[in-house]
Amino acid sequence: MQLLGLTLAQWLGLLAAAAAAVFALHLLRVHRRRVEVPFLALWQQAVGTSRPSRLWARLRWLLSLVLGVLIVACLTLAIADPRLVTATAGGRTLVVLLDASASMLATDEPGGRFEAARRHVRRLVESLGPADRALLVRMHAVAEPLGPLASDRTVLLQALDAARPTHAPARPEPALRLALDALRGQPRPGIVLVSDGAFEPPAPATLEELQSSGTPLAMVSVGREDRNVAVTALAARRHPLDRTRCALLVELWNAGTRRERVELRLLGDGRPLDVEHLELEPGERIRRVRDDVTGADRLVEAHIVLADGPDALPLDDRAVARIPERRRMRVLTVGEGNLYLEAALLLDEYLDVTHVRPAEYRDAHGYDAAIFDGFVPPAPPGVDAIFLHPTGGSGWQPIAVEGRIERPSFERVDRDHPLVRWVALRDVNVAEALRLRPEPRDRIVASDPRGPLLVEGERDGRRIVVLAFDVRHSDLVLRAAWPLLLLNALERFAETSVELLASPRAGEVWTLPVGATARRVRMVEPDGRLHPLAVRDGRIVFRAEQAGAHVLEVDGRRELIASQLPPGEESRIAPVRAPRWGSLHWSRALEGRPQVDRTPWAWLAAVALVLLVVEWLAYHRRWTA
Amino acid sequence: MGPWGSRGGPAPAPYDLQDELFDEAFVRRLEALALLARRIHAGRERAERRSRRTGTGVEFADHREYLPGDDLRHVDWNVWQRHGRLLLRTYEQHEDLSVHVVVDTSRSMSCGTPSRLDVARRLGAALSYIALSALDRLAIYAFDRGLVRHLAPGRGRGRIFAVLDAFRRMRAGGETDLQSSLRAFVAQRPRPGLVLLLSDLYDAEGLERGLDVLRHARFEPVVIHLIDPADERPALRGEVRLVDVEDGSGIDVTVTPALLERYERALRRWRERVRTTCLERQVRCHELAVTTPWDEAVVELLRRGVLGD
Known part of the structure; x- marks a missing residue:
């Protein structure tokens, strides 16, 4: 045990002064107003006490004094901020990788997988010891630190609260690289991955570096269900000879383990184009090509509705694609x-x-x-x-x-x-x-x-x-x-190709020509967020976090860009407890309860408060004097 | 006739009419109350109060079984002829009534404004005068832990000054011990009769045993319970030390509205216990607020038949 707020001598001095003050106040307690009553027995019945003995009266006084001294002892000790020596020595350095990919938007956990992951991270942060430090990293197509490497829980929790999920794929490769770089030379390093495991494994070189560094890697898994049918591709093109018509390509994938009946709805510019009922076996992919589609000029949408109720990831039940612009x-x-x-x-x-x-x-x-x-x-x-x-x-x-x-x-x-x-x-x-x-x-x-x-x-x-x-x-x-x-x-x-115009994917870097003379360029994401963009060599570079209809504003001119979810792994939402990454062994040490900072000063203050309440009750019930 | 009236009343005696307790107005008011008492008991002359005794009077009271040695002249032969049972006719014994005024002079009687003791002395004096006017035998006692006789039994309105003197001499002090005091009263073997007990009844031991002592000695107790309305809602608040005015013991309390509520409930329970105690023993109990003007209180007591039917 050591005191962080005061030295031992300071604390003892403060305690002695406070105890002396309490003792003096007890001695100098103001005499009560004396009131004569004709029949004290009635008051005793009302108070509910019997007449105390002299010995009991002295004991009450002593008990009251002891309680007072205990209260000031707790308060002064709280000011001294005592800490367990074991809690202040040898703190760990953790990098927490919070999966913010599209699959984390699955709704099979209360509030969604991302919120479940956030809760796990919150518990982890709250259980950090006083000497522990942590770096929170948002993992999706890239790795983004959410804040500095810090031991202050408030800073970490604020950063955690600000984290948002994306529609991008999860790539552990850059996240592990960032973690290894951040942990290099740090005491007692550790990496905690909070994820559903829906991602491709990192490169073998990264895994080798991880193993050679001896940094333990633990995984906190979220997610419960695997039922999911996704629109994995939607593309549109104009007919090579008749630009008023277009052709569509839709691909569906049953990523779950049960047979699904699906209603596929196609919409053009918000109006229904076609409805088809399909059955998909577990793991089956179905492609549908619709030639000679009329009625759509700018945007096509594909929706799926499952006959047995919604699946766990509604995000990939819808896709949008832009039809190449027809311009004279x-x-x-x-x-x-x-x-x-x-x-x-x-x-x-x-x-x-x-x-x-x-x-x-x-x-x-x-x-x-x-x-x-x-x-x-x-x-x-x-x-x-x-x-x-x-x-x-x-x-x-x-x-x-x-x-x-x-x-x-x-x-x-x-x-x-x-x-x-x-x-x-x-x-x-x-x-x-x-x-x-x-x-x-x-x-x-x-x-x-x-x-x-x-x-x-x-x-x-x-x-x-x-x-x-x-x-x-x-x-x-x-x-x-x-x-x-x-x-x-x-x-x-x-740029009005008659090719099937493949939509850009969320999480990818988009390089778009806007013209060398463009001045004010902004990207409006599907949720309305605005991103001012810099123009370099007549192009802008933008990394999309969301799928859906983006709007590129170039000097007031608006252009629609439809982006889609990343293909593949993000729709395979079956939770993975510990992915097989070569010969890597997942650590369990970081999953449990590391060190708990019990912040003794808060407990001492609470004890002082409880004692104060006890003293108040005891005083008014005449247990103390 | 007033105590110093011209028609057969007692001759004026040296008496301090400047006394705050029994001033001239008080004494004049006594005569009016005596006349009022006569109207209330119209038709009753001296020695006409019926005692609870049966004896040699002329007014039939009851039958009882014949016992060997009884006077055969009182056998009701008509009953014997009709029912074959030997029953004796008994008659109410007419005798003058003995009235014992017993005043509580414990320290608790000094509390309040006016103090209960002052009210008790005025009431006692008034009732004593009315009793003397009715030619009853009157004796006056005071008690706290023990009993003090302030006026020996006697009759005649001429004793009024002695009566006033007796009440004037009473001083509050000491603790209340009803049982011991009434036991001492009975031990003096006074003539059985009416016992007017004027007290606040603040005795931790209760009223029961005291009343039982009187009833076993064939006295007819009448309890006049003096109540101070200020006791019901004392003007107290905050941290105080409550000290019993009689024994000096005390407790520290924080007077809150909740505590006052509980005290009020305790007071109501205690008064209810007094009433129940009297009712169970067929003892008349009259609660009298000390704030009631003493003459109105006397009239009220007369109407309730405090001095007998």
Whole structure:
């Protein structure tokens, strides 16, 4: 036992002074007013006491004095703040990893899994010894410390109360890395993971480092049920030829261990599109593709309703996806006249095409894209551009030309590139092509062994697509590939792909182009929270914590972004008591009751209060004097 | 006729009429009360009060079984002829009534304003005068722990000054011991009769045994219980030391409304016990508030038949 508030001598002095004061007050107790009554027996009946003996009177006085001294002894000792020596020596350093991933929003615990985890952490913090220190870390896609490494419970509990769950996946890897870094060199380290175990194991290297450090790792498991059916994927695309229609892809997964009957509801812009009843075996995934969907223009939603009542994780029973925007595009063509080009552009009714001759060209201001056919403008056009056979430049060159290639062939084609989607170039015959020298960051989409034939790149913040030959000197214009190649390039400029537009996932880092001139950019999350974002190189970077419809505000212009839950593990909500991580052994020492700080001063104050009440009662019942 | 009236009353005697207790107004009021008492007991002349004794009077009282040695002249032969039983006719004995006024002079009687002792002395004096006016035999006693006879038994209104003197001499002091005092009273073998007991009855031992002593000695006790309304709700609050005015013992209490409630309940229980004790023993008990004017109290007592039928 040691005193933290006062030295022993100070405490003894204080106690002696207080006891002396109590003794003096007892001696100097004010005499009571004396009142004569005709018949004292009636008052004795009312008070309920008998006449005390002289000895008892002295004992009462003594008892009262003892109680008074005990009260001041407790109070002075409380001021001295005594602590057990064992409680102040050798404190531990704990890192508590609080799982804040999507699966922690399961409702199978009172208040939800996250609240159950918060309660566990609260108990752990409240049971910390006075010399213990703890660091609370919110674990989801990244690891976020909730506060400093502290021993003050108030600080820790405030940080804990401020913690919020996310829709992101749980990744123990960065959390364990952070914990190991924080615990390096700290006395008696330990890591407590409060989670439902719905995550992928960390990297073996991290586990090896954990084991070699000797840091015990304990897990407090939350969760009770495993019943869950999830919408694991929802994607939408516009029809390649009829942009008024779209196609949907929905994937459902029964992550539970029982057969489920599910009603799948599809909504477009809030209006019902389709309802389907499905049965899923345990662990079964079902994909449904809906072609030729009409009635949805911006947003589609997929809801599932379980016939046997809601599952434990309602969060993944709903998904939203954005339909690629359908926008009329203004295109400027510059050249001496190319019927094949004009004919190909006529295929897309959403293109407003303006043609000028090279001599009439000034700039491309006011257009969304430009196509230069056998002509290179004297300066960058300032818009996304397609260069067909870029010759004749008198100053600025979109790409360096080093010669010519006779009868090139498309030997190599990057079939995964969006430019050549549905485009067959292998057997295209070309009479002659320019030998292009792309810049290091350019991407060669198709090439002859002697040089690139189709290149995509970026100049002055604008995309360019360069075709190395004159299409009139090839049979490309006679093929379906020609208009598709042009449209692919223009759609890529407009970012209105006819691909299945996969929604970004919560927990991922989104890098979104907003334009180099954007000034005020904000992201509005589905729950209404606003995040001002900085623009770098015409892009913003944002890590989403929530799934759902986000709104990106760029200088007052609003753009809808639909994000979805992370796939896979987050929907597998069966609680795991101790995940198998290689040969790692989970510690039990940290799960129990570590050291309990009983804060003796508070107990002493409480005892003093109780004694005071006892003395008050005893005094008024004439047990004490 | 007043005590110093011209028509056969006692001659004026040297008496201090400046006395606060028995001043001139008090003495004048006594005569009026005596006349009132006569009207209340209209038709009763001297020695006409019926005693509880049966004896040689002329008024039939009751029958009793014949016992050998009884006077055959009193056998009711009519009953014998009808029922074949020998019954003796008994008659009420007419004799003058002995009135014993016994006043509690313990220290507790000094409490209150007016003090219970002053009220007891005035009432005692008034009732004594009325008794003397009715030619009853009157004796006056005071008691606390023991008994003191202040006036020997005697008759005649001429004793009024001695009566007033006797009451004037009474002083409060000592503890109450009803049983011992009444036992001492009985031990003096006074003539059985009416015992007017004026007291606050604040005796820890209770009233029962004292009354039993009187009843066993064939006295007819009448209890005049003097009550001070101020006792019911004492003006006390806070930390006080309550001291018994008689024995000096004390207790420390914190007087709260709750304690006053409990005290009031204890007082009510105690008064109820006094009433029950008297009722069980067929003893008349009259509660009299000390704040009642003494003459009104006397009239009330006369109406209740304190001095007999």
